[in-house]
Amino acid sequence: MEDFGTQAVPVIPRLRRYARALTGDRLMADDLVQDTLERAWMKRHLWREGSDLRAWMFTIMHNVYVNQVRARIADATIPLDTEAFNVPACGSPVELLEVADLDAALRRLPDEQREVLLLVALEQLSYSEAAGALGIPVGTVMSRLFRARERLRVLLGGAPAAATGVLKVIK
Amino acid sequence: MNQRDISEADLQAHVDGQLPESARAATEAYLREQPQEAERLAGYQRQNQSLRDAYDGALDETVPAHLTAAMQRGGSKFQRxxxxxxxxxxxxxxxxxxxxxxxxxxxxxxxxxxxxxxxxxxxxxxxxxxxxxxxxxxxxxxxxxxxxxxxxxxxxxxxxxxxxxxxxxxxxxxxxxxxxxxxxxxxxxxxxxxxxxxxxxxxxxxxxxxxxxxxxxxxxxxxxxxxxxxxxxxxxxxxxxxxxxxxxxxxxxxxxxxxxxxxx
Structure with a gap:
């Protein structure tokens, strides 16, 4: 327990990278990291020595993020059932132009898809680590990962994958 | 293992190098027969790479002192x-x-x-x-x-x-x-x-x-x-x-x- 801080410091750059991709904003990202570190420090007795500290801290960051997002959008929107949200928001060339940039495209993903994609593709967590961090079954990780990738591909100008039969094109 | 045993999850795992050894041969055989699918997966791998290219910069930046202080004994308000x-x-x-x-x-x-x-x-x-x-x-x-x-x-x-x-x-x-x-x-x-x-x-x-x-x-x-x-x-x-x-x-x-x- 004494060296929790020593072990946690090397994780900070990873948390910052993830937070920046997640929020798309430097300041928001560092605020998220700070909140995560504070929470992690207060809860450090809950961390089992020897288990993966990085995955544990991603779990905390996820919880902090969800709470922040929930607080931010509580008045403005109602949550969408994004599992039913198969249709990518593609269509007009103008729209495609707007999301030509990867970062902008990431913003267009539902939070839960973006989190899965970033934990797996960017942070290279195993599927089960990502499932643990997000508190969801591995099967859900797989389906969100697939949706996120497809959606991102379409947002970045690729053709929808008609062959898979999962994504439908708007007529 | 025939082609029907290949799931989308296997294909995603192939992208991320997380495919179990047991499923590897069958998945690779499937992709040889389905170049369109192979191309789709290659696209996902390019996504992985572009994500790292876009955000890896954060790893090399100096961590702001207030963040490091949060994890060092005696240095922070929430330490005590x-x-x-x-x-x-x-x-x-x-x-x-x-x-x-x-x-x-x-x-x-x-x-x-x-x-x-x-x-x-x-x-x-x-x-x-x-x-x-x-x-x-x-x-x-x-x-x-x-x-x-x-x-x-x-x-x-x-x-x-x-x-x-x-x-x-x-x-x-x-x-x-x-x-x-x-x-x-x-x-x-x-x-x-x-x-x-x-x-x-x-x-x-x-x-x-x-x-x-x-x-x-x-x-x-x-x-x-x-x-x-x-x-x-x-x-x-x-x-x-x-x-x-x-x-x-x-x-x-x-x-x-x-x-x-x-x-x-």
Whole structure:
């Protein structure tokens, strides 16, 4: 327990990278990291020595993020059932132009898809680590990962994958 | 393994290099037969790479000192909390600091002429009782500290709940005694006042009442009535107000001690 801080410091750059991709904003990202570190420090007795500290801290960051997002959008929107949200928001060339940039495209993903994609593709967590961090079954990780990738591909100008039969094109 | 055994999950795992050894041969065979699928997966791998290209820069940046400090012993404001014996104690500290900050900000917001006008009735009532009784030389209290057991029993009976009297000797204030006061006009219930004084004769009063709204517990709040500072809070169905004509930080320190004694 004494060296929790020593072990946690090397994780900070990873948390910052993830937070920046997640929020798309430097300041928001560092605020998220700070909140995560504070929470992690207060809860450090809950961390089992020897288990993966990085995955544990991603779990905390996820919880902090969800709470922040929930607080931010509580008045403005109602949550969408994004599992039913198969249709990518593609269509007009103008729209495609707007999301030509990867970062902008990431913003267009539902939070839960973006989190899965970033934990797996960017942070290279195993599927089960990502499932643990997000508190969801591995099967859900797989389906969100697939949706996120497809959606991102379409947002970045690729053709929808008609062959898979999962994504439908708007007529 | 034939082609039907290849799931989308296998294909995703192929992208991320997380495919179990047992499924590898079949998946690769499938992709050789389905170049379109192979291309789709290659696209996903390019996505992985572009994500890392876009955000890896964050790994090489110097971590801001305030973030590192959060994880180093002795360097941060939240370091000391977990060393305290009880979480409750940490929560109390937080409330007190919060209350202090709010009080400070309120003070800054109020113009001198308005100071105290916004203070809730309870704080105002406590401040008035302080002003009336604390200058008393001969009869500051109805029952003196020499009859403390009687004082507590009597006030507890009249307030309608078991009271405890905080001891503030450690803070430099000795109990003088206590008295019963009328409650506010719309609440018939009486309130109890305990008086303390320090070696120089400077007095503090602590007012306790059974709080009508039993559901709420509040943070420490601060109100200023002319020269009288009042910290007040609700805890476990009792409302408290500590009043004194002393520095706010000092009053806060004592309010802290009172709270701690009432919540061991």
């Amino acid at each position: 909390w977990p060393h305290l014996p009880h979480l409750r104690y940490a929560a109390v500290l937080a409330w007190i600091v919060f209350g202090g900050l709010i009080g400070w900000q309120l003070r800054a917001l109020q113009s001198p002429g308005e100071s105290g006008r916004g203070a809730p009735a309870f704080a105002r009532q406590a401040a008035i009782a302080h002003v009336v009784y604390s200058p008393e030389v001969r009869h500051p209290v109805e029952v003196g500290a020499d009859q403390e057991a009687h004082l507590v029993a009597w006030l507890s009976k009249r307030i309608g709940t078991q009271l405890r009297v905080p001891q503030l000797n450690e803070q430099g204030y000795a109990l003088v005694g206590g008295r019963l006061l009328p409650g506010s006009p719309d609440e018939r219930a009486p309130i109890a006042q305990f008086m303390y004084q320090d070696a120089k004769g400077l007095r503090l009063t602590l007012v306790v009442r059974a709080d009508a709204d039993r559901s709420r517990e509040t943070a420490f709040r601060f109100a200023q009535e002319k020269n009288i500072g009042v910290f007040y809070w609700v805890d476990q169905k009792l409302g408290y107000a500590l009043s004194g004509e002393i520095e706010k930080t000092e009053l806060l320190r004592i309010a802290h001690a009172v709270y701690r004694q009432l919540n061991p």
